[in-house]
Amino acid sequence: MAALLLLGVSFVVFIILFLSPGNPFNALLKEQAATGAVSDAAKRGLSVPSSWYTQYLSWLGNILKGDFGNSIQTGLPVLSEVIRVSINTVYLTAGSMIMTLVLAVPIAVLSARRGLTPTNWFFTIFTYVVSAIPVFWFGYIVIYISIHQFGVFPLASSSSSQGWSWFHFMLPVIVLGLGNGTISEVVRYLREEMSRVFAEEYILTARAKGASIWKHSFKEGFLLPITEIIASKIPFLLGGAVVVEQVFSWPGMGRMAWQAAQYRDYPLIMGITVVAAIIVRMGSLMQRVVQIMVNPRASRE
Amino acid sequence: MSNGPVLAIENLRTYFFSRSKQAFIRSVDGVTLHIEKGKTLGIVGESGSGKSVTALSTMGLISAEPGVIIGKIGLKTETVQKNLLRDLKDHVKINMSTGRIMSVYKDSLGWQKKINRLMKGIRGKEIAMIFQNPKLSMNPFSSIGKQIAESILLNTSISNRNEAKDKAIYWLEQVKMDSPRLRYYNNPYGLSGGMCQRAMIAMALSSEPSLLIADEPTTGLDATIQSKIVDLLAHLKTSFGVTTMLISHDIDVIKSLSDNVAVMYGGTVLEHGPARTILTSDYKYKHPYTAALLSSIPSQEHIREKKKLQVIEGDVLDTINIPDGCRFFERCNKVTDKIKEQCEHTEPDLREVFPGHKVRCFRFFRT
Numbered sequence: 001m002a003a004l005l006l007l008g009v010s011f012v013v014f015i016i017l018f019l020s021p022g023n024p025f026n027a028l029l030k031e032q033a034a035t036g037a038v039s040d041a042a043k044r045g046l047s048v049p050s051s052w053y054t055q056y057l058s059w060l061g062n063i064l065k066g067d068f069g070n071s072i073q074t075g076l077p078v079l080s081e082v083i084r085v086s087i088n089t090v091y092l093t094a095g096s097m098i099m100t101l102v103l104a105v106p107i108a109v110l111s112a113r114r115g116l117t118p119t120n121w122f123f124t125i126f127t128y129v130v131s132a133i134p135v136f137w138f139g140y141i142v143i144y145i146s147i148h149q150f151g152v153f154p155l156a157s158s159s160s161s162q163g164w165s166w167f168h169f170m171l172p173v174i175v176l177g178l179g180n181g182t183i184s185e186v187v188r189y190l191r192e193e194m195s196r197v198f199a200e201e202y203i204l205t206a207r208a209k210g211a212s213i214w215k216h217s218f219k220e221g222f223l224l225p226i227t228e229i230i231a232s233k234i235p236f237l238l239g240g241a242v243v244v245e246q247v248f249s250w251p252g253m254g255r256m257a258w259q260a261a262q263y264r265d266y267p268l269i270m271g272i273t274v275v276a277a278i279i280v281r282m283g284s285l286m287q288r289v290v291q292i293m294v295n296p297r298a299s300r301e
Numbered sequence: 302m303s304n305g306p307v308l309a310i311e312n313l314r315t316y317f318f319s320r321s322k323q324a325f326i327r328s329v330d331g332v333t334l335h336i337e338k339g340k341t342l343g344i345v346g347e348s349g350s351g352k353s354v355t356a357l358s359t360m361g362l363i364s365a366e367p368g369v370i371i372g373k374i375g376l377k378t379e380t381v382q383k384n385l386l387r388d389l390k391d392h393v394k395i396n397m398s399t400g401r402i403m404s405v406y407k408d409s410l411g412w413q414k415k416i417n418r419l420m421k422g423i424r425g426k427e428i429a430m431i432f433q434n435p436k437l438s439m440n441p442f443s444s445i446g447k448q449i450a451e452s453i454l455l456n457t458s459i460s461n462r463n464e465a466k467d468k469a470i471y472w473l474e475q476v477k478m479d480s481p482r483l484r485y486y487n488n489p490y491g492l493s494g495g496m497c498q499r500a501m502i503a504m505a506l507s508s509e510p511s512l513l514i515a516d517e518p519t520t521g522l523d524a525t526i527q528s529k530i531v532d533l534l535a536h537l538k539t540s541f542g543v544t545t546m547l548i549s550h551d552i553d554v555i556k557s558l559s560d561n562v563a564v565m566y567g568g569t570v571l572e573h574g575p576a577r578t579i580l581t582s583d584y585k586y587k588h589p590y591t592a593a594l595l596s597s598i599p600s601q602e603h604i605r606e607k608k609k610l611q612v613i614e615g616d617v618l619d620t621i622n623i624p625d626g627c628r629f630f631e632r633c634n635k636v637t638d639k640i641k642e643q644c645e646h647t648e649p650d651l652r653e654v655f656p657g658h659k660v661r662c663f664r665f666f667r668t
Contacts, residue, residue: 114410201437205501208360208432209452209508210425219442294442297490 002281009277010063010270011056017266018052024072024264059270068274069267073260078271082253086275089252092172092245093237097230099177103127104186105226111187112194112221127184135179135240139247142175172248180240182233190225197221219294231287234280305377306335307512307544308359313372313386315351315358318405319621325369327620328354330568332372333651336512336561341538341545343559343576345552345594349617351568352548356514359546360430361385361420369393369405378427378511385419426456429510433517435497439489445500446485449473449507456508472503475540476533495526499533506541513545519554531557552598556580564591567618567628570651574658586654588662589635627663635664643667 062069068078107127111120197203197217206216242254249255253272260268315329329351336342344352357363358370374385392412395405432438440448449469450462459465466485473481476499489497498518505513518534519527531554538545538558549555555562555576562579564572572579572588579587582595596611603610615632624630626645636644640663654665 201432201434202440204362205430205432205438206440207362208424208430209504210422210455211451216440216443296488297441 002285005281006274006277007060010060010274013270013273014056014059015052017264017269018055022264024266059267063274068271071260071268072265073263073268078267081268082256082271082275085251085256086253086279088250089238089241089245089254090279091169092176092241092250092252093234095169095173096176096180096240096244097233097237099173100180100183100186100233101226101230103177104183105190108187108190109194109222112191112198124184124187127187130178131181131184133179135176135181136243136247138179139172139175139244142171143247146171172244172250175248176237176240176244179244180233180237182229182236186229186233189229190222193225194221223294224291227287227290231283234283238276238279306375307338307377308546309335309373309375309377310355310359311373311375313355313358313374314370315354315363316369318368322621324621327568327623329358330620330623332565332568332570334563334570334573336544336546338544339542340560341547341558343555343562344546344548344565345550345555345562346565347550347617349620350565351620352550352565353516355565356430356516356546356548359385359514360424360428361416369395369407376423376427376512381423381427381511383419385423387419389415389419425452425508425510427510428512428514429505429508431498431501431505431513431515431518433520435501435521436489436492436494438501439497441489444486444488445492445497445504446470446473446487449500449504452504453507456510469503469507472507473500475506475537476500476503478503493526494522495529498522498526498530502530502533502537506537506543511544513543514548515545516548517550518547519549519551527554534558552580552594564588564594566590567623568620569628569661570659571629571661572659573651574655574660578655578658586658586660586665588629588660589633589664590629593632593634627661637664640664640667 059069066079068082070077071081074081104127107120107123111117111124114120116124194217197220198213200217200220203213203217206213238254241250241252242258244250245252245255246258253276257269257272259265260272311333313329313332314327316325316327318324319326332351332355334342334344344355346352354363359374363370370386371390372386376383376385389412392408392415393405394407439445446466446469449472450465453459453465453468454462457468459468470481470485473484478484478496478499484492484496484500489500492500502518505515515534519530522530534547535558537543545558547555547558559576561574562572562576563570564579572591578584579591580595582592590613593611593613597613599610602608613632614634618628624645626643626647627633627649630636630644633644643663649661649663649666651659651661652666653659
């Protein structure tokens with residue numbers, strides 16, 4: 001299944017790249033006269049397959065051998081480059097997911113247990129407002145404030161040679177955590193799942209025997225929805241990461257993808273696509289594993 | 302040692318406020334009943350007569366908003382003696398205007414906290430409960446054995462996990478579960494409805510409660526399983542002698558298990574007395590509703606003589622607009638001209654007409 005998914009994703013991205021205007025040779029030959037004749041000569045010289053399907057198949061053949069090719073822009077091997085920066089993106093997305101959950105879970109739990117009291121109304125509206133903030137705008141505002149109010153330059157250095165400071169790490173995480181637009185959804189989904197489970201008959205039984213309803217509702221009312229949310233929001237976070245990494249010069253996969261797209265760096269774009277698809281797939285795999293661990297019935301379905 | 306009933310409910314009223322109708326739904330409206338130590342009280346009545354709400358009120362498990370519970374629920378066991386509804390009224394404000402309830406303000410948080418404080422050490426420990434729908438009433442994500450062991454750890458003096466496990470297996474044996482050692486590890490979905498109900502009963506008994514509330518324990522099970530569960534409950538009654546409140550709409554179940562019976566209708570008790578007098582159709586002091594109920598059940602006699610079953614005309618009482626007079630007046634077929642006026646306009650009280658037998662009907666007394 002996973003292999004089929006990767007094949008499909010890579011194929012679709014390839015077709016989009018093929019149909020989109022521009023090609024890597026123009027970028028490559030920017031300094032020289034980028035006429036059709038020079039470009040064609042470069043193509044022949046690099047022995048690029050002529051038709052789209054031979055191009056795709058040759059890329060696929062190399063992938064199966066473990067060769068993702070070299071970046072057109074930098075000449076470095078794609079695989080090691082993508083893996084190097086994907087770690088940074090995983091830090092960013094994981095951190096901002098935790099940030100989102102830290103905010104959303106208490107609000108959801110509180111309003112599931114106590115109903116929509118005025119305080120919970122306030123918090124719920126707050127999450128909707130926060131979700132409506134565009135992430136790039138929010139990022140620039142945060143940078144503006146940190147420079148002008150605190151005199152700190154919050155951009156993570158793209159070379160990251162001087163190491164990480166907590167400040168450089170936390171700002172993008174907070175911005176993506178708040179601005180990824182999923183908080184209100186997390187609150188709503190978790191609250192509904194929890195209230196549904198609280199109304200289940202086995203929770204009444206738990207109360208009748210004097211047991212904790214939190215303990216009995218934990219698996220179905222908290223663990224399952226949380227893993228489901230995390231798995232389903234990973235693509236959104238990766239999408240948001242592209243913007244946030246760009247805004248904060250964060251040396252991650254999103255920023256690399258942005259640059260690769262500008263340079264029409266096809267091998268790099270394809271490599272990033274495959275790694276991103278693997279990360280998303282790992283998320284759903286994790287969800288499945290938790291589901292089977294919690295509910296043995298799921299494994300037979 | 303204890304004198305007097307284990308549970309004495311006096312004038313219990315559980316109302317739910319309907320916002321759309323701006324009126325109270327009076328699910329339980331003046332229930333008075335009591336259960337003697339070691340006895341089983343059967344509560345019988347149609348759906349919507351307030352049986353289950355009475356049970357849930359006793360357990361403090363009414364969670365609908367905003368509901369009001371007033372009256373007195375006296376619990377008296379060897380270790381505890383208290384009114385389970387003490388001071389709950391303080392958390393509710395009702396705004397009345399020209400006799401109509403305009404709004405209800407309930408400090409739900411305070412109410413819930415008070416109820417949880419009152420019920421701490423009561424739920425599970427003193428009163429255990431069996432529900433209908435056994436498959437939905439057990440936690441599907443945990444094995445039945447663990448759930449029973451949890452109840453033991455919470456509610457008995459056993460605090461060692463292994464001991465609790467042994468005890469849970471002991472109780473599974475007591476409810477005649479086949480191969481209890483293996484069943485201990487089964488999740489509810491791996492068991493049939495009947496087995497789940499056995500596990501539920503084992504869980505309720507495992508905390509060694511002073512009072513067991515069984516709310517429709519056989520409803521939702523196959524007919525053959527039903528009779529097996531009834532047999533099991535009868536067996537457990539003789540071997541452990543647990544004081545039980547048994548709720549059912551099935552008169553046969555009530556008949557085979559109860560010592561005393563309370564007949565409920567429209568949120569109140571119409572008749573309360575020993576099972577043998579209430580469930581015999583030719584007893585002298587009998588509420589017309591009970592009489593009609595009994596003759597609407599197919600019996601051996603009906604089948605032998607090919608008699609037609611009697612039907613109780615009319616519908617179940619609308620619990621929003623409860624009439625001034627007798628609740629059963631509209632459907633009653635035993636009203637005589639002499640008492641008709643009184644039946645229609647004043648509600649009879651539940652009065653002792655024979656030692657131990659109470660009836661709410663003007664045919665047996667005048668005010």
